[in-house]
Amino acid sequence: MSTHDPQSIPETKILASRAGSVPSSPDLEPTSANPMHLFLSRLHGRWKYVVAVGLALSCTFGLTGYWIAPVKYQSSSVLVIEASLSPLVEETIETEDISQFSAFVQEKAQQVRDMQVMLTAFEDPTLAAFGEDRPGFRETIFENISVRTPRASSLVIVSLDDSDPRFAAASVNAVVDAYRKIFAPNPAVEHQARVSKVDSLIAASRSKMSQLKLALNEISSNVRYGHSDLVSTIEQNVEQIQSLTLSLEKIDERMREIREQHGTQARISAADEKRDLDPTELEPSASTKISPNFTDLVSVDPSLAGFDDDVIEGRINFEVTARRFGKTHPTYKRAKMNYESILANFDGRVEAAKTEWDRAQGNSATWGGLQEKRNSLTEQLEELIATNTSLEKVKIEAEDKTLSIQAEAKELAKLESRRLNLEREKTTVRDGRVRFPPTKAVPAFVPSSDKRIEAAAGGFVAGWGMAIGIFFLIGTMDQKTFGVMQLKSESSRLAVLGVLPDMDHATSDGSSISLASDCIHRVRGRIEARRAAEGGYTIMVSSPFQGDGKTTLAVSLGWSYAESGYRTLLIDADFIGRAMTHQFGRLKEPGLREVVRGGELGDEIVELGHPKLKFLSVGFDRRISAANLSPRLFAEVLAQVRDDYDIIIVDTGPLTASIEALPIASAVDGVILALRRGRSRVRISECRDDIRAVGAEYLGVILNYADRSDCERYGSTSRASEAVSESIGEVPHSRNPLLAELKADRD
Known part of the structure; x- marks a missing residue:
């Protein structure tokens, strides 16, 4: 590998093998297709037709909508x-x-x-x-x-x-x-109908009132009391019910006391006799009486309450005297006699009160008497409650009838008033x-x-929508390429390397030539960023179709490498087209055919006006053709020149139409595809798959004959690029438009 000028060729930092994959650059291979980019891609290059058809359809539909709108x-x-x-x-x-x-x-x-x-x-x-x-x-x-x-x-x-x-x-x-x-x-008939209806309602109301009054009288006659006495009778019965309830509570209390006293006496007797208590002894008999308490005795003899206080006071005086004097002292004896006299008098009165209480209570103080009295009071209480319940029902029914009579009286008054109003409003009602x-x-x-304006606007919008839809469908079915954006929007990742301008219509001013030069130099820079950094790197330039400008691309790329200090060899391997050989006027000179037949390289390689740029034409020996060219034979040719050159660029026929393209692709290191603007991009993916199938590296696609807008995106018109363009040397007789323009600019 030769050493290059560090200012013209940056050091390559990306290495890859021939069969390996190459890291993709983010700006070259988008990760996904943006829907807007896809839409613009389908319409790219067709906008003038969209506008023309859209104007025609929108005006037609708009006017039609305006005239037919309801x-x-x-x-x-x-x-x-x-x-x-x-x-x-x-x-x-x-x-x-x-x-x-x-x-x-x-x-x-x-x-x-x-x-x-x-x-x-x-x-x-x-x-x-x-x-x-x-x-x-x-x-x-x-x-x-x-x-x-x-x-x-x-x-x-x-x-x-x-x-x-x-x-x-x-x-x-x-x-x-x-x-x-x-x-x-009919107003007269309707008025008379209203009067008749009101009259019938008045008659019905009076009849209903009579029935209600009869029902109320019947209710009053069915009870022993008059309707007006029901409330007072119910209130008196309530008072009796409350009194009976209190009496029953007192009887229950007496019976509870008898049960407790009888039980206590039975337990004391059993304890004194030292025997077990029989549970039946706890149940009082019918003759069992209640012993009166002090409160009961006071109710018989109220003076007992005062005697009770005298007994307490006498006991206190006796206890005080006993502590002060001895039992033989006269004062002690007098105090004792006085206390015993008070106590005896109190006991006598208590016994007399008990006798009087027993006489007064009689049979009612016994257990059986209390039970009989309780049953009698209970029957009286239940009878009073049943009577009051019946009276309450009668009272409610009577009140309902009274309220109904009052309501019906109001309704009758309203009907009679309405009847009078109908007579007064006779004229108004008859209207x-x-x-x-x-x-x-x-x-x-x-x-x-x-709806004419809305219909016209809808037709106008529909016309534009139809025009866009028609050309979107055309763009989907016939995917011609008019710009780089269409290549980048493809989800198959076509890896766009750059563009080349249409040099057939380029002006001779310095800016156009400089822009073209910058475009090819940028393509070369992108290739260098992707290929392996080794000598004798072979690049095949092909295309999906004939006439895509691959020969122009190969020559321009070779010139760019030579200008950058690379030892560059151009090989014309297009056995059918032989465009590169024709451009350099060597159709009758020995070349690749002779090297393949002879097996060794002679003086077939010539210089192209630049010390770093050499050329091997296709040759003229017809015994060597695309049909008998094998990958092994072409690999042997490359082996003879790899050590002498840094970059070898091979021009072949279309990848999908020529015989020699795939055998040569299997022998080279990388392949570049050229696509002419306006050609279909559908076959690019097929070409890329064929390239990878034979083991070569697919470097990317270049849009040829691109618009100036795409060229300005992939190049510039700076003074530095113009200086590079001016440094290009003499070129032999050539029909390459780009080289001819570069030569003219240099001169």
């Missing part, structure tokens, strides 16, 4: 329901069958669409004039007639929308007139419940519905 004229008539009838401001007796006034208005609105009304309207003479021009006018009226009732309003609006304002007005008038004939009420408009519907001058 224009409707509305005529309407208004019916006023009870507009002058004051009783309808609030509910009255004769209108109580109308649950809501709005429902009544809705009922009248439905009558307008009644089939009988429609059939009558169809026979109107004013509509007969439209029968010849509009044979289906009946269906039009029936389907399009509109009857509306605004919310919280007494209006019924009858309207019709039609393209003919005269027909709309005539139809509305015919329907309203038909409704007037069929459903407009009728439905008031018809004084004037008929007239033809409208201004459309109620005009």
Whole structure:
């Protein structure tokens, strides 16, 4: 490998083998296809056709939409329901069958669409004039007639929308007139019906009141007390119930005391006799009495409460004297006699009170007597409760009848008042419940519905959408390439290396030549960033189709490498086209065919006006052709020149059409594809797969004859690039447009 100028060729940092994969650059291989990029890709290069067709279609569709859009004229008539009838401001007796006034208005609105009304309207003479021009006018009226009732309003609006304002007005008038004939009420008959209804309601109310009064009298006669005495009787019974309840509570308390005293005495007796207590001994017998307590005795002899205090005071005095004097002392003896006298007097009174209490209580103080008394009081209590319950029911029923009588009396007063009002309002009521408009519907001058602008706008948008859709479909089916964006938007990752301008129409000014030079130098720089850094690196330049400019690309790329200090060899291996050999005027000179046949390299390689750029033509020996060229033979040719050159560029025929392309691809290190602007990009993926299948590295695709906008993206017109362009030397007789322009610029 030769040493290059470090200022012209940067050191390569990416290494890869022939069969290995090469890291992809983010700006060359997008990870995914953006939907917007895909859309623009399909339309790229076709925008002028899109605009032309879009203008034609949008104007056509817009005008068509404007002329065919429906224009409707509305005529309407208004019916006023009870507009002058004051009783309808609030509910009255004769209108109580109308649950809501709005429902009544809705009922009248439905009558307008009644089939009988429609059939009558169809026979109107004013509509007969439209029968010849509009044979289906009946269906039009029936389907399009509109009857509306605004919310919280007494209006019924009858309207019709039609393209003919005269027909709309005539139809509305015919329907309203038909409704007037069929459903407009007779005011006199309606008034008399109201009076009759109120009279019948008055009679029914009076009859109901009589029945209620009879029922109330019957209720009062069925009880022992009058209706007015029921409340006081119930209250007295309640007091008795409360008294009986208290008595029962006292008896229960007495019986509990007898049970406790009897049980205590039985336990003491069993303990004194030192025997076990029989549970039956705890149950009191019928003769078991209760022993009175001190409170019971005080109730018999109230003076016992004072004697009890005297006993306590005498005991205290005796205890004090006993502590001060001896038992033989006269004072002690007097105190003792005094205390014993008080105690004996107290005990006597207690016994007398007990005797009196037993006499007063008699049989009621025994267990059996208390049980009998308790049962008697319980029966009285239950009887009183049952009596009060029955009286409460009678009371409630009587109150209901009384309230019903009062309500019916109010209703009767209301009916009688209404009957008088009907006589006073005779004239107002006879005006009728439905008031018809004084004037008929007239033809409208201004459309109620005009869709022409919307239809025109929709047609305009649809025209543009159809134009875009047509060319999007064309772009999808026929994927011609008009810009780099279309190659980058492909999800198959075509690895765009750069572009070359259309030199056939390039101007001779310095900026165009400099831009072309920058484009090819940038392509070379991208290749260097991807290929392995080794000498004798062989690049095959091919294309999917004939005429894609691969020969121009190969020569231009070779010149760029030579200018950068690389020892560069151009080989024309296109056995059919021989374009490169023809450009350099060596069709009759020995070349690749002779080297393959002879097996060794002679003086077939010539210089192309640059010390670093050499050329091996295709040769003229017809015994060596594309049919008998094998990868082994071409690899032997490359082996003879790899050590002498840094870069070897091989020009072949189209990859999908030539015989020699794949055998040569299997012998080279990397392959570049050229695609002419306007050609289909569908075959590029197929070519890439074939290249990888034979073990070569696919370096990328270059768009040839690209627009200036793409060239400016992949190149520049700086002074540095112009200086490189001016340094290009003499070139032999050549028909390559790019080299000819570079040569002219140098001169």
